[in-house]
Amino acid sequence: MRYTLLLHYPEMSPEELGPEALEQGQAEFRAFAAALHDAGVLLSGEVLQPSTASTTVSAASGELRVQAGPYADTVEQLGGTFVIDVPDLDAALAWAERAPSVAWGTVEVRPSATHVVDGVWVPA
Amino acid sequence: MPSPEEARAAAERAARTSYGRLVALLAAPTRDLALAEDALADAFERALRTWPENGIPGSPEGWLLTVARHRQSDLLGSAAATRTRPLDVDPGVVHDLDPDAVGDKRLELLFACAHPAVDRAIRTPLMLQVVLGFDADQVGAAFAVPGLTMAQRLVRAKRRIKDAGIPFAVPDRSRMPGRLGSVLEAVYGCYAIDWRGTSAPTVHESMAAEARYLADTLTTLLPEEPEVWGLAALITLSLARAGARTEDFVPLDEQDTALWSRPMIAQGEEQLRRAGRVRAAGRVGRFELEAAIQAVHAERAETGTVDWPAVRTLYAALVEIAPTLGARVALAAATGRVDGPRSGLSVLDGIEDPGAGRFQPYWATRAGLLALAEDPAAASSYEKAISLTTDAQVRAWLGAQLADQPGGHSSASSA
Numbered sequence: 001m002r003y004t005l006l007l008h009y010p011e012m013s014p015e016e017l018g019p020e021a022l023e024q025g026q027a028e029f030r031a032f033a034a035a036l037h038d039a040g041v042l043l044s045g046e047v048l049q050p051s052t053a054s055t056t057v058s059a060a061s062g063e064l065r066v067q068a069g070p071y072a073d074t075v076e077q078l079g080g081t082f083v084i085d086v087p088d089l090d091a092a093l094a095w096a097e098r099a100p101s102v103a104w105g106t107v108e109v110r111p112s113a114t115h116v117v118d119g120v121w122v123p124a
Numbered sequence: 125m126p127s128p129e130e131a132r133a134a135a136e137r138a139a140r141t142s143y144g145r146l147v148a149l150l151a152a153p154t155r156d157l158a159l160a161e162d163a164l165a166d167a168f169e170r171a172l173r174t175w176p177e178n179g180i181p182g183s184p185e186g187w188l189l190t191v192a193r194h195r196q197s198d199l200l201g202s203a204a205a206t207r208t209r210p211l212d213v214d215p216g217v218v219h220d221l222d223p224d225a226v227g228d229k230r231l232e233l234l235f236a237c238a239h240p241a242v243d244r245a246i247r248t249p250l251m252l253q254v255v256l257g258f259d260a261d262q263v264g265a266a267f268a269v270p271g272l273t274m275a276q277r278l279v280r281a282k283r284r285i286k287d288a289g290i291p292f293a294v295p296d297r298s299r300m301p302g303r304l305g306s307v308l309e310a311v312y313g314c315y316a317i318d319w320r321g322t323s324a325p326t327v328h329e330s331m332a333a334e335a336r337y338l339a340d341t342l343t344t345l346l347p348e349e350p351e352v353w354g355l356a357a358l359i360t361l362s363l364a365r366a367g368a369r370t371e372d373f374v375p376l377d378e379q380d381t382a383l384w385s386r387p388m389i390a391q392g393e394e395q396l397r398r399a400g401r402v403r404a405a406g407r408v409g410r411f412e413l414e415a416a417i418q419a420v421h422a423e424r425a426e427t428g429t430v431d432w433p434a435v436r437t438l439y440a441a442l443v444e445i446a447p448t449l450g451a452r453v454a455l456a457a458a459t460g461r462v463d464g465p466r467s468g469l470s471v472l473d474g475i476e477d478p479g480a481g482r483f484q485p486y487w488a489t490r491a492g493l494l495a496l497a498e499d500p501a502a503a504s505s506y507e508k509a510i511s512l513t514t515d516a517q518v519r520a521w522l523g524a525q526l527a528d529q530p531g532g533h534s535s536a537s538s539a
Contacts, residue, residue, distance in 0.1 A: 012272075020261060021270040028268060038516050090482035091511035098514045103269040 002112035003092040005082040009105025028100035047080040131175035143257030148229035152292040157282040167192035231345040232292040238307040246281045248313035311338045350403035354412030361392035361418035373517035381425035389422045413442045432461040465496035484512040
């Protein structure tokens with residue numbers, strides 16, 4: 001089954017973190033990605049730019065609006081995603097527990113409903 | 125005149141050996157750990173400045189304590205002046221220069237760190253900082269938490285100790301069993317840090333050595349408590365096998381015993397005997413049982429075989445007093461070794477715990493027992509165990525076991 005690990009955590013600038021914490025965090029994410037890859041379960045991974053770099057687009061109010069900033073102005077922001085393919089939720093949770101950011105945020109484990117292969121939606 | 129390097133080395137030696145003793149002495153009267161650490165940091169800074177010029181004092185510890193106490197009084201004095209709050213500092217202690225004469229207050233400090241009113245998760249980090257002098261970045265690295273986050277948590281915990289009035293005191297006999305339990309848990313937590321990340325294995329090993337130091341310290345401070353000896357024995361016997369840690373995962377009962385440390389095994393066995401002696405006819409505790417299990421495994425270095433009936437008896441006793449999922453799964457594994465895999469499987473089937481389904485050792489044990497019974501269901505249990513394994517070495521080992529099954533194929537590197 002495909003799951004997306006959604007990493008939510010309070011945003012901190014490299015200056016706030018300091019060079020050592022930044023390097024430590026990067027090393028942990030390198031190790032996490034390598035472990036997912038070695039186990040053959042990793043489909044994709046993204047670490048996102050801070051939400052200040054985000055732009056939102058919506059026409060839900062009837063009028064097309066483009067706005068600077070994230071969807072919701074909350075303390076915790078979506079910071080990254082990993083899409084993994086594992087047998088079941090237990091295995092997905094085992095990997096979520098190892099995501100470095102569980103130490104300072106929340107990892108949401110969400111099963112895929114459908115995904116695109118060669119431009120066509122296929123069921124999970 | 126000592127060189128700056130010599131002065132620094134002397135200050136660092138004093139810091140390493142006596143940081144916790146000095147913090148304990150400084151903080152006990154005020155219960156203000158942050159203030160004590162600030163004052164001590166100030167004293168260390170002054171030592172680095174003045175020792176190269178004036179020479180290293182005869183008692184570096186006494187010098188540091190005196191300077192830190194004066195600094196502490198200054199800081200308290202200015203705080204009192206602005207807040208006009210009465211001070212509960214005994215002015216008499218400021219004149220005590222010899223830390224040995226004042227006595228060792230580290231035990232009081234450990235009981236404050238592991239007080240029930242302190243959040244369980246911060247107890248071990250707090251001990252590492254205030255007893256051993258690690259900074260927040262080092263403690264954070266050990267727990268895979270950013271240094272800044274760890275620093276904030278430590279500051280909160282220290283403020284809580286001060287504001288809630290948590291005493292720096294050794295509990296009386298009636299409260300000792302429960303309170304000592306949380307101190308031992310916190311020291312054990314330092315040994316069993318859940319580590320991850322690239323630099324973690326070395327950090328993990330050095331933190332395990334610190335746990336051993338804390339456990340040994342406790343045996344000198346509380347030599348009449350059997351569980352203190354039990355914990356020290358458990359950590360020493362486990363660390364005796366550190367040399368057998370290799371690139372590939374090797375199960376405990378297949379490790380090359382030539383790689384184990386004989387002196388550490390001997391020391392651990394002696395600590396275990398001490399636990400039994402001071403316990404006398406009392407009820408055996410969790411750490412003593414776990415240490416005894418380690419001792420049975422260590423005996424293989426002499427006898428060449430594992431006394432599985434003894435292991436099973438010990439796990440059965442452990443399940444009686446501490447029925448954790450891990451202990452129950454281990455009992456099933458030991459039962460399988462003694463009475464055959466089907467008996468082990470029936471013990472495993474008797475475990476009714478909602479967490480068992482996603483507990484990796486449960487599935488690895490089930491797979492091993494089914495394989496011994498030549499049951500084709502072993503393959504699917506191995507696959508389940510592999511899916512729950514995030515450690516690459518263990519995954520590879522389980523994959524190799526699966527490949528040995530009839531009709532099995534290694535799925536270690538595929539989902």
